Each structure stands twice: as structure tokens, then as C-alpha cells.
Amino acid sequence: MPVKTNDMKNSILNYFNLPFVIVAGLLLVLSSCAKDSYYRDGGKANPIFDGNMLEFLQSKPKEFDTIAQVIKLAGMEEVFKNEELTFFAPNDKFIRQTIRRLNPELRTLYLDTIKTLADIKPEIWRKYLSRYLFKGKNKLADYSQIDFDLINTFPGQNYFSYNNAVLNIGVIYESANGVKYLGYRRLVINHIPDISKPRDNWQGGTVSSSDIQPSNGVVHTLVWEGRLFGFDYNDFYQDVIFSKR
Structure with missing residues (x-):
């Protein structure tokens, strides 16, 4: 006896029902795992901070x-308290290692070494700190792929x-x-020393935790990878040397 249209429809639905549920369940689990992994790698488990950036x-x-x-x-306390900013934050090791390298070179030139942070002029701190700072709010999702x-296909974007x-x-x-x-995503930032050669001699760092708000x-906090403060140590060194002569 031929199967009626409704019976055939029900048979087809019953046939596909169980595999469909299994596949849908697996996709949901995989999606959840991917999301959890992304948030851990992005350092976004608790992104909201109740207070200003400073x-x-x-x-x-x-x-x-x-x-x-x-x-x-650097005289930038009010900037970090009140202005809307994105900060790629170097940790203290960037400063310590920079001064550790700088002092022997100052001694070689018979110049005063850096004993306290105040021994470096405010305008120098401001210049190199500002390289990590951008106006406006930008989270990881706001940046282009690199x-x-x-x-040439995925170049990131210059700012x-x-x-x-x-x-x-x-x-x-x-x-x-x-x-x-298909894996997790991470931010990278690179200083371009000569804009006339925009792909040459990039000096940068990798974000360890992103989207802290x-x-x-x-x-976005930067991981220490050996890169000294200000991205370009030679620039920083020359400015400090010049300020002490």
C-alpha cells in the first residue's frame, strides 16, 4: 500500500530527527568550547573595571x-583619568630592563646614570608613553586581521x-x-619607524590580555618579549643622552 503524504512526511522527520539532534548538540558544545577558549586566551573573563584607567x-x-x-x-594623570582612550599597557619590566640597559651606556659616556625615574625628563616619558596610547575606545573586535x-591580503591597519x-x-x-x-585571536601592535617605508623594521609587541574596560x-596589556620601552630603544637612548649633555 502506498504511504500517504502525511505518513511519509512523519517518517522522514522521524528518520532525520535523532541524527539532527546529535549533530546540533555537538555543534553547540563545540561552539561553547570555542567561545570559552577565546575568552580565556583574550583575558576577558572579567573585563569591566569599576574605576578609571589610572x-x-x-x-x-x-x-x-x-x-x-x-x-x-609625564604629567598625564588627567589624561588617563578623564579622556576616552585605548592603552596598550607595557608592564613594569619594560621600564626596568630599559634602564638596566641604559645605565652602562651612560657610564661609558661619563654621564649621570638613572637612579630614579625622575632622572629622565618629563617630556621624554610623555613622548614614549604616548606611543602606547590612542584616542577613543577600541576592543579586539574593532581591529582588522593581520x-x-x-x-598584502591581511595587513592590519595603521593608526x-x-x-x-x-x-x-x-x-x-x-x-x-x-x-x-579557526583558533583564538590575539592582538599585536607594531611601531613603524619610517612611514615612507611602511613595511620595514617594525618593532612591536603582543597583547597578553585584551579588552579590559x-x-x-x-x-590591552602587553607581554614582555624583550622589546624595550617605547618600541625603539635607539630613539629613547638618543633622547636621554641629548637631555644630559
Whole structure:
């Protein structure tokens, strides 16, 4: 006997029902895992900070006590308290290692070494601190993709910093299970020393935690990878030397 239309429809639905539920369930689990992994890698488990950007840095003295002092010496406390900003925050090790390298070179030139942070002029601190600072709020999702192997296709994007230095910022899409661009995402920032040669001699850093949100902006914290404060140590060194002569 031929199967009636309704019976056939019900049979087809019953046939596909169980596999569909299983597949849908697996997709939901995989999606949840990917999201959880992304948030951990992005450092966004608790992104909201109840206070301004300077207060956030001061609340993490182990990582940012020296940076908070540099902000004060640079005369930028009100900037970090009140202006809407995105800050790629170097931790204190960037400063310590820079001074550790700088002092032997100052001795060689018979110049006074750096004993306190105040031994470096405020305008120098302001110049190099401002390279990490951008007007407006930008979270990870606001930046373009960058792939250093396919830089013409995925070039990131160039931005002017707070003091008009030019930096490239982009998001690296990692691979997952052998699938390109399916993994977690991480921000990278690179100083461009000569804008007439925009792809040459990039000097940068990688974000360890992204999208921390104090009341007046966004903080992306940088991981120490050996790059000294200000991205370009030679620039910093020359400015300090000149200021002491």
C-alpha cells in the first residue's frame, strides 16, 4: 500500500530527527568550547573595571606600579583619568630592563646614570608613553586581521598614536585542529619607524590580555618579549643622552 503524504512526511522527520539532534548538540558544545577558549586566551573573563584607567593600573601594583609613576612624571594623570582612550599597557619590566640597559651606556659616556625615574625628563616619558596610547575606545573586535605570511591580503591597519607616532595594529587568527584562522585571536601592535617605508623594521609587541574596560576606555596589556620601552630603544637612548649633555 502506498504511504500517504502525511505518513511519509512523519517518517522522514522521524528518520532525520535523532541524527539532527546529535549533530546540533555537538555543534553547540563545540561552539561553547570555542567561545570559552577565546575568552580565556583574550583575558576577558572579567573585563569591566569599576574605576578609571589610572585607577586600574594603580590597582595592579605588581604589574604597573612603575608605569603609574611614569604617567605622573609625564604629567598625564588627567589624561588617563578623564579622556576616552585605548592603552596598550607595557608592564613594569619594560621600564626596568630599559634602564638596566641604559645605565652602562651612560657610564661609558661619563654621564649621570638613572637612579630614579625622575632622572629622565618629563617630556621624554610623555613622548614614549604616548606611543602606547590612542584616542577613543577600541576592543579586539574593532581591529582588522593581520597575517604576516599574507601581509598584502591581511595587513592590519595603521593608526596614529596619542602623539602622532604611526603604529600598525592587527588581530592574528590562530589555527585550530589544522584549520586556518579557526583558533583564538590575539592582538599585536607594531611601531613603524619610517612611514615612507611602511613595511620595514617594525618593532612591536603582543597583547597578553585584551579588552579590559575601565570607565574611560580600553586596556590591552602587553607581554614582555624583550622589546624595550617605547618600541625603539635607539630613539629613547638618543633622547636621554641629548637631555644630559
